[in-house]
Amino acid sequence: MQVIIDNWPALMRAFGVTLQLLGMGALGSIVLGNLVALLRISPVASLRWIATLYTEIVRNTPLTLVFFFFAIVLPTLQIRFDYLLGAGIALSIYTSPFIAEALRSGINGVPIGQAEAARSLGLSFGQTVTSIVFPQAIRMVVAPLINVIIALTKNTSVAAGFYVVELVAESKVLANAHGDQVINILVAVACLYLVITIPLGQLAGVVERKVAVIR
Amino acid sequence: MSASVLYDAPGPKTRARSRLISYISFTVIVGAFVWLIVALALPRTTVNGVVLTGVFSPERWEFALDVQFWRRLLIDGLLMGTLRVAALAAVLAVLIGVAFSFGRTARSVVIRVPVAIILELFRGMPVLLMMLFILLVMRTNGYWAAVWALAVYNGAIIGEALRSGIAALPRGQREAGLSLGLTPFKTRMLIEFPQAFRQMLPIIVAQLVVLLKDTSLAYIVAYPEILRISQQLRDFYGSTTVSFSLFTIVLVIYLAVNLALSAFARWLARRPASASSISQADAHAIDLVATGADVVTDEDKNPFGDGRR
Numbered sequence: 275m276q277v278i279i280d281n282w283p284a285l286m287r288a289f290g291v292t293l294q295l296l297g298m299g300a301l302g303s304i305v306l307g308n309l310v311a312l313l314r315i316s317p318v319a320s321l322r323w324i325a326t327l328y329t330e331i332v333r334n335t336p337l338t339l340v341f342f343f344f345a346i347v348l349p350t351l352q353i354r355f356d357y358l359l360g361a362g363i364a365l366s367i368y369t370s371p372f373i374a375e376a377l378r379s380g381i382n383g384v385p386i387g388q389a390e391a392a393r394s395l396g397l398s399f400g401q402t403v404t405s406i407v408f409p410q411a412i413r414m415v416v417a418p419l420i421n422v423i424i425a426l427t428k429n430t431s432v433a434a435g436f437y438v439v440e441l442v443a444e445s446k447v448l449a450n451a452h453g454d455q456v457i458n459i460l461v462a463v464a465c466l467y468l469v470i471t472i473p474l475g476q477l478a479g480v481v482e483r484k485v486a487v488i489r
Numbered sequence: 490m491s492a493s494v495l496y497d498a499p500g501p502k503t504r505a506r507s508r509l510i511s512y513i514s515f516t517v518i519v520g521a522f523v524w525l526i527v528a529l530a531l532p533r534t535t536v537n538g539v540v541l542t543g544v545f546s547p548e549r550w551e552f553a554l555d556v557q558f559w560r561r562l563l564i565d566g567l568l569m570g571t572l573r574v575a576a577l578a579a580v581l582a583v584l585i586g587v588a589f590s591f592g593r594t595a596r597s598v599v600i601r602v603p604v605a606i607i608l609e610l611f612r613g614m615p616v617l618l619m620m621l622f623i624l625l626v627m628r629t630n631g632y633w634a635a636v637w638a639l640a641v642y643n644g645a646i647i648g649e650a651l652r653s654g655i656a657a658l659p660r661g662q663r664e665a666g667l668s669l670g671l672t673p674f675k676t677r678m679l680i681e682f683p684q685a686f687r688q689m690l691p692i693i694v695a696q697l698v699v700l701l702k703d704t705s706l707a708y709i710v711a712y713p714e715i716l717r718i719s720q721q722l723r724d725f726y727g728s729t730t731v732s733f734s735l736f737t738i739v740l741v742i743y744l745a746v747n748l749a750l751s752a753f754a755r756w757l758a759r760r761p762a763s764a765s766s767i768s769q770a771d772a773h774a775i776d777l778v779a780t781g782a783d784v785v786t787d788e789d790k791n792p793f794g795d796g797r798r
Contacts, residue, residue, distance in 0.1 A: 317496045317503070320511035324518065334747035336705035338716060339740060350732045351544070352533055389494040399496040407495065424613070431615035435709030442617055449625055456625045464614050464622075471613035 277452045278462045288444035289466050295361055295430040295440060296470070300423055302366025307373025314378055317399055329371040337432050340364045345436035361433040369426050376418040380411035413485045420478035427470050441466055529733070544733045552726045553734070566718030567742060574635045574714065575701045581640035582647055582700060583693065589648025590685075594655055596673065611645040616703055620710050631712030635704065643700045650692045654685030691758035698750045705743075715739060 278285065313325035332340075344360035355363070384407050392406040434442035445463040449456045499507060530543035542548065552558050592604035611619075619638035623629060629637075658681055666676030686693075708716040719739045723732050 315495060317499065318507040318510045318514075320507075320514055324514065330748070331744065334702075334744050334751060335740065336702045336716075336743060338705035338708050339736075339743060342708075342716065343736065347733055347736045351529065386494050393494070393497075402495055428613075428615040431617040432706065432709070434617065435706075442615065442621065445618070446621065449621075460618065460622045460625070464610075464618055467615060467618065468610070468613050472609065475609075475613070 275458060277448065277455045278458060281448055284444060284448075285441075285462070285466070288439055288441045291358070291438065291440040292427075292430050292466075293470075294358065295365060295433055295438070296423075296427055298359075298362030299365030299369055299426050299430065302362065303369035303373050303422075303426065306366060306370035307377065310370060310374035311377035311381070312403075314374065315381060315403070325374070329374060332367060333371045333375075335368075337364070337368045337429055338435070340368045341432055341436045357437045361430075361436060361438045365426060365429060365433075368429070369422065372422045372425070373419065376415045376422055377411060379418070380415035381407055383414050384410045416485060417478045417482040420474055420481070424471050424474050424478075427467065427474070431467075542730075549730050549734050552722075552731055553738070558722060558726075561722060562715065562718060562738070563742075565713070566715035567746075570707075570712070570714035570718060571701075571704050574632065574639070574704045574707060574712070575697075578636045578639035578643070578704070579697050579700055581636065582643040582697070585640055585644025586647030586651055586693070587682075589645060590651035590655065591677070593648060593652045594677075608645050608648060611641055612649070614642075616642045617706050617709060620706065624710055631707060631710045634710055635707035635712050635714075639700050639703055643696055643703075646696055647693050650689045650696070651682075651685055654689040655681050657688070658684055691754055694754040694757055695751070698747060698754060701750060702743075702747060715742065 310325045310328060313321045314329070316322060316325075341361065341364045344355060344364045345357060348355065348360075388406055388410065389402055392402040397406070430440060431442040433440050434446065439447075441463050445459050448459045452459065497503070526545075530545045532543055533541045589604065589608055592600055593608065595601045595604070616638050619642060620634045623637050624631065624634040627633075655677075662680055662684065663676055666680040667673065671679065704714055705716050707714045708720075711717065713721070716739060719735045723735050726735075
């Protein structure tokens with residue numbers, strides 16, 4: 275226990291880095307994910323293909339490989355990022371197809387009648403999507419979206435392997451320095467993750483019960 | 490809802506416009522690719538003044554003619570590294586999932602509540618942290634750390650999927666079993682569980698795709714899976730020249746294996762035999778699980794929202 279109290283500032287700094295990664299990843303992937311979801315339902319066939327191709331490729335690439343690209347391959351090509359920024363971009367790219375798929379499954383879940391009604395009132399594609407279909411889709415997929423964010427929280431740990439000192443990397447450092455208290459250190463770090471993921475899970479449940487459209 | 494409901498069948502004006510957008514986006518994307526390829530192919534001068542050849546120059550790829558290279562990457566890396574971990578972890582994950590689903594639906598509170606708490610803990614923790622824990626606390630090697638961490642984490646998710654499968658069965662199934670004089674345990678084993686397993690099979694397979702992808706985390710705990718082997722090969726063949734080529738090759742291998750497995754999961758979901766039991770909403774859920782998001786939440790007995798309460 276002593277080791278955790280002694281190293282509390284370092285742990286909090288690492289926790290801050292994890293939160294930073296989570297913030298960057300969430301923001302970037304939501305922006306990218308919305309874009310991809312919109313492309314996937316767009317009337318222009320070529321845009322749909324592009325979005326589908328992007329989704330399939332990124333979704334089947336391991337996150338470690340995305341990180342590997344930003345931290346190890348790009349520098350050999352003389353393209354350098356700050357490691358934290360690179361990790362944020364890697365997380366955004368990796369998470370974006372999941373956000374897009376969640377949104378798309380929500381859009382698919384909106385009954386046909388809604389779009390038909392909108393169209394019969396003379397609304398255009400843009401109006402139908404932005405004012406009728408999308409708002410309902412969002413309400414239906416809040417819980418899956420929060421689950422994607424929870425998965426993102428856990429995925430930030432992969433940055434530990436690529437020179438970012440977040441929680442897992444810090445726990446590795448501490449564990450090496452205090453070989454006799456490895457269990458305490460790892461349990462403390464696990465608790466810090468649960469501090470993020472469990473409330474998010476609860477939030478998903480609450481929000482779902484509040485806003486979900488029951489059909 | 491098919492996307493086409495959102496807009497009219499295109500008229501001549503719209504068709505012309507969408508053709509124009511297609512041409513523009515095609516030009517932009519092809520242009521970006523050409524730019525990237527040219528940029529990569531050009532020689533570069535490093536900060537030290539050393540001139541590096543472009544990434545497509547022959548000496549950066551000639552290692553691929555070496556049979557030893559492919560033996561090392563495919564046999565040692567993919568087969569004996571990645572797939573060996575994935576196979577054992579998959580079997581264990583399904584077994585652990587079955588055990589969890591039994592514990593989670595047990596009648597006795599003494600079993601049900603602790604199992605629920607343990608499940609939440611396992612699902613809320615990064616796999617990498619679990620690997621580290623096993624590696625450092627159990628003092629095993631990277632292989633067992635990877636296998637057990639992946640098995641426990643994915644087992645927890647499969648367990649939740651199975652439990653929601655049991656919860657989604659029509660109540661009459663259980664009542665019928667009990668009314669025939671079967672014990673609750675036998676009812677579960679003989680009637681409820683086989684149906685739930687069958688119904689959740691696509692979700693389980695999709696989760697196994699996630700497991701396969703996650704084996705690459707073992708790279709970080711220094712287990713020699715395909716990415717780690719590729720890095721050793723990179724050092725062997727000269728780290729500055731071959732790293733881009735090697736990365737491309739590993740990426741293509743991962744995409745091939747994962748796309749094949751995803752396609753299998755989708756085929757399983759669309760098979761005529763299971764079409765009657767798997768609704769459209771389930772297919773979306775499968776898509777979601779295949780994306781790595783666990784759709785099965787604790788509050789939600791029936792995660793598919795298709796009205797089967």
